Amino acid sequence: MRARAYWPVTIAAALLVGLLAYGLTTTGADTTLDAAMAKGERVDPPTTDSLPVLGGDGTGSLADYAGKVVLVNVWASWCPPCKEELPLIQETHEMMSARDGTVLGIDVKENSGAALEAVEEYGLTFPNLRDRDGSFVREWGQTGYPENYVIDRNGKVAAVRRAPVTREWLDETLPPLLEESA
Amino acid sequence: MRSLIAALVAVALLAPAAPAAQPRASLTDIEDEVMCLECGTALNVSNSAVADQEREFIAELIAQGKTKQEIKDALVAEYGPRVLAEPSDEGFELTAWLVPVVAALGALALVALTARRWRRARRPDEPDGGDPGLDPDDARRLDAELAAFDR
Numbered sequence: 001m002r003a004r005a006y007w008p009v010t011i012a013a014a015l016l017v018g019l020l021a022y023g024l025t026t027t028g029a030d031t032t033l034d035a036a037m038a039k040g041e042r043v044d045p046p047t048t049d050s051l052p053v054l055g056g057d058g059t060g061s062l063a064d065y066a067g068k069v070v071l072v073n074v075w076a077s078w079c080p081p082c083k084e085e086l087p088l089i090q091e092t093h094e095m096m097s098a099r100d101g102t103v104l105g106i107d108v109k110e111n112s113g114a115a116l117e118a119v120e121e122y123g124l125t126f127p128n129l130r131d132r133d134g135s136f137v138r139e140w141g142q143t144g145y146p147e148n149y150v151i152d153r154n155g156k157v158a159a160v161r162r163a164p165v166t167r168e169w170l171d172e173t174l175p176p177l178l179e180e181s182a
Numbered sequence: 183m184r185s186l187i188a189a190l191v192a193v194a195l196l197a198p199a200a201p202a203a204q205p206r207a208s209l210t211d212i213e214d215e216v217m218c219l220e221c222g223t224a225l226n227v228s229n230s231a232v233a234d235q236e237r238e239f240i241a242e243l244i245a246q247g248k249t250k251q252e253i254k255d256a257l258v259a260e261y262g263p264r265v266l267a268e269p270s271d272e273g274f275e276l277t278a279w280l281v282p283v284v285a286a287l288g289a290l291a292l293v294a295l296t297a298r299r300w301r302r303a304r305r306p307d308e309p310d311g312g313d314p315g316l317d318p319d320d321a322r323r324l325d326a327e328l329a330a331f332d333r
Contacts, residue, residue, distance in 0.1 A: 019277070114235055135264075
């Protein structure tokens with residue numbers, strides 16, 4: 001009789017533990033990409049989902065830049081380190097676009113009005129997509145702002161930088177990739 | 183006089199209801215229903231730069247005279263549905279709606295079962311629901327004490 005009374009409690013406890021485990025496993029950042037980069041591997045992007053175009057209609061995705069070297073820059077105007085690196089990112093875009101490459105900005109968690117103000121303020125000419133709630137960059141294992149990912153001409157992730165870029169890092173990383181053919 | 187009152191009542195009944203005044207939206211009213219996307223907490227308890235920017239966006243819409251619902255719609259359009267402090271009704275987040283209902287039903291069922299069990303347990307000893315009386319041993323002891331007292 002008493003044993004019969006325990007089973008609903010056991011099931012409820014198991015469900016609660018399951019929910020807790022699910023919560024714990026889904027909150028941590030995905031490190032798959034970092035592990036691949038540490039081994040020097042080039043891997044497929046974690047996601048190439050389409051995102052709304054900043055300051056325009058429709059959507060865009062990495063697939064729109066097939067065959068190009070792409071520096072994906074994760075930024076937001078509420079993030080001071082992101083704003084600090086924007087002039088260097090714009091300069092890099094100008095260098096890359098002359099060599100069949102581009103910067104692709106991913107503006108995260110901000111309204112388009114604020115983002116467009118920053119685009120104007122910094123004179124950004126590279127295309128930007130909007131990751132409205134951060135779910136796109138979460139799939140890339142994002143841990144902070146800004147972050148930069150480099151995609152080679154075959155659409156593979158070739159480098160990841162989870163910190164502001166430096167000129168040295170860009171000079172080391174991009175020229176060899178721009179030299180490659182698809 | 184009667185016809186005047188009847189006319190007034192008729193006018194009052196036939197007159198179209200005045201449109202309900204739309205309450206003016208306020209930041210404090212909206213803040214607790216909106217999430218800071220970066221902090222994962224409600225906007226009214228968030229102090230990050232993202233939260234400040236969201237508050238600024240809401241304040242601009244309030245200044246434009248938008249209603250609370252229009253502001254929430256604009257927030258969803260700009261930041262996606264996760265900006266609202268309520269789980270979506272699909273996928274895993276559906277559990278946030280279902281679990282309280284299931285828990286409440288479970289608690290009700292538990293109370294009903296327990297009450298039934300208590301009632302069943304009491305019936306054999308107290309068919310009329312009255313005083314169960316003394317334990318036979320106690321009754322014997324009482325009789326003995328009374329007998330001794332009488333002597």
